[in-house]
């Protein structure tokens with residue numbers, strides 16, 4: 453039996469699957485969107501493993517998402533293989549930021565400034581990205597120094613470097 457005689461055989465089923473997958477990928481490309489990791493972002497409130505002076509320790513997040521620690525005023529984010537720590541306050545006028553699950557981004561409830569999951573400024577009254585805190589890896593934890601904050605407009609290099617890359 454030739455390849456063309458197989459009718460509804462398993463090979464044809466695989467071809468249909470591959471065609472469907474290629475079509476889906478083409479749709480993502482046409483929309484200018486990679487299969488968005490932000491799709492999987494989960495946000496929850498949480499607390500630190502421990503606090504030692506200005507060092508606050510958290511477990512490395514197991515998956516993309518954000519943990520909001522109201523006690524320490526920290527938002528810990530894992531996004532696309534990188535962990536960031538942000539000051540909970542909006543850089544415009546210090547309102548506590550919120551995660552908008554439907555839009556997959558942070559937004560300030562006061563004047564609606566919008567930010568990507570990595571803190572990049574999108575739009576609104578703020579004039580910079582979300583303020584990042586110094587962060588380092590220690591084994592299976594990350595340690596955030598809540599006393600060292602990087603403002604993107606004043607220290608762009610420090611802001612960019614304030615991250616822990618996991619992969």
Ligand code: FES
Pocket residue numbers: 542543544545546547560561562563564565576577578
């Ligand atoms: S306080 Fe956040 S945009 Fe004004």
